[in-house]
Amino acid sequence: MESPWPENLSSYRRTAIQELAQGRDFTNQLQTLLTTPMIPNDLESAEDLLMKILRSFSETISILSSTEVSDFPAKRSACPDCQKSEDSGGESSKSSTIKDRRGSYKRRKNSDSFTKVTSTLIDDGYAWRKYGQKTILNTVHPRNYYRCTHKHDQGCQATKQVQKTEAEPSMYKITYNGHHTCQNILKAPQIISDSAFSPNDSSVLFSFQSTNNHRQENPFLSSFPATIKEESTPSDDHTAAHNNQSSLSSDYFPAHNNQSSLSSDYFLSHELSTYNSYGGVISGMNNYTASKTESFDMEIMSLEDVCNFEF
DNA sequence: GGAATTTGACCGAG
DNA sequence: CTCGGTCAAATTCC
Numbered sequence: 001m002e003s004p005w006p007e008n009l010s011s012y013r014r015t016a017i018q019e020l021a022q023g024r025d026f027t028n029q030l031q032t033l034l035t036t037p038m039i040p041n042d043l044e045s046a047e048d049l050l051m052k053i054l055r056s057f058s059e060t061i062s063i064l065s066s067t068e069v070s071d072f073p074a075k076r077s078a079c080p081d082c083q084k085s086e087d088s089g090g091e092s093s094k095s096s097t098i099k100d101r102r103g104s105y106k107r108r109k110n111s112d113s114f115t116k117v118t119s120t121l122i123d124d125g126y127a128w129r130k131y132g133q134k135t136i137l138n139t140v141h142p143r144n145y146y147r148c149t150h151k152h153d154q155g156c157q158a159t160k161q162v163q164k165t166e167a168e169p170s171m172y173k174i175t176y177n178g179h180h181t182c183q184n185i186l187k188a189p190q191i192i193s194d195s196a197f198s199p200n201d202s203s204v205l206f207s208f209q210s211t212n213n214h215r216q217e218n219p220f221l222s223s224f225p226a227t228i229k230e231e232s233t234p235s236d237d238h239t240a241a242h243n244n245q246s247s248l249s250s251d252y253f254p255a256h257n258n259q260s261s262l263s264s265d266y267f268l269s270h271e272l273s274t275y276n277s278y279g280g281v282i283s284g285m286n287n288y289t290a291s292k293t294e295s296f297d298m299e300i301m302s303l304e305d306v307c308n309f310e311f
Numbered sequence: 312g313g314a315a316t317t318t319g320a321c322c323g324a325g
Numbered sequence: 326c327t328c329g330g331t332c333a334a335a336t337t338c339c
Binding site for chain 3: 131132134135136137143145147159161
């Protein structure tokens with residue numbers, strides 16, 4: 001009652017606050033940079049800062065979300081229902097079929113999810129592993145299911161779904177569920193550049209769905225340059241090409257065929273986990289627009305609250 | 312041989 | 326009952 005969070009979350013709060021403070025510093029630096037006339041070198045710096053900011057918020061959200069949902073053992077133990085819903089792990093009532101528990105899962109209806117429609121395939125620095133593919137009713141293209149590689153060794157519950165859009169087959173609708181709680185930041189976020197990059201047709205559409213009743217707005221976006229460069233878009237419909245496994249995976253995520261290598265969509269999930277409270281459109285680097293439909297002050301406010309906790 | 316992907320089965324939600 | 330998310334054995338890749 002004294003503290004809204006269990007005692008052992010103290011270090012998580014501290015880390016979250018540090019991450020946010022770092023993000024604030026980077027944002028300030030970026031703002032300074034943006035108020036100066038653009039020269040080529042500054043663009044690089046801006047990108048770098050942007051990446052740092054994104055990472056900072058992503059990490060913070062991961063930390064905070066992992067303390068709020070059932071990921072946390074201490075909290076889970078106090079919530080029998082949460083324990084029951086723990087994926088396929090809590091099949092106590094069906095102990096006879098420990099081996100075959102396919103499909104015994106809990107849908108994540110209430111977990112944070114956010115969707116992005118993009119023509120870009122950008123490395124998100126996380127290692128994803130495909131675990132399923134389904135044909136969805138009334139859609140042409142199958143939906144592909146990915147989970148974090150560290151689901152089992154670190155209990156990371158992050159998943160994502162990738163599906164080509166109906167209207168625009170070169171566009172991908174990517175839905176993220178959950179946040180990464182794993183320590184799997186393999187590298188700094190990387191903007192994947194392509195010689196065919198065209199600011200005019202590179203677009204990314206975010207939409208966010210959350211059960212959080214936080215107010216959502218993003219004050220950063222008014223001065224926030226989207227530095228999303230575009231990777232060449234796969235031209236073939238690999239989702240239907242089951243007879244060529246390697247082409248499928250490599251087309252989606254070119255660097256995904258080696259576990260130690262990096263999946264090529266770091267920016268996607270990183271960005272989304274960072275700006276998951278934001279809905280808007282970001283287009284090319286030189287001509288970006290960001291519709292500020294929602295904002296971030298919820299996180300900021302939360303941080304203030306966090307700071308007021310015993311610390 | 313280990314790791315990643317494929318794919319049909321399984322099962323909960325609606 | 327149908328749909329869609331997940332599991333896990335089989336398969337493929339490196």
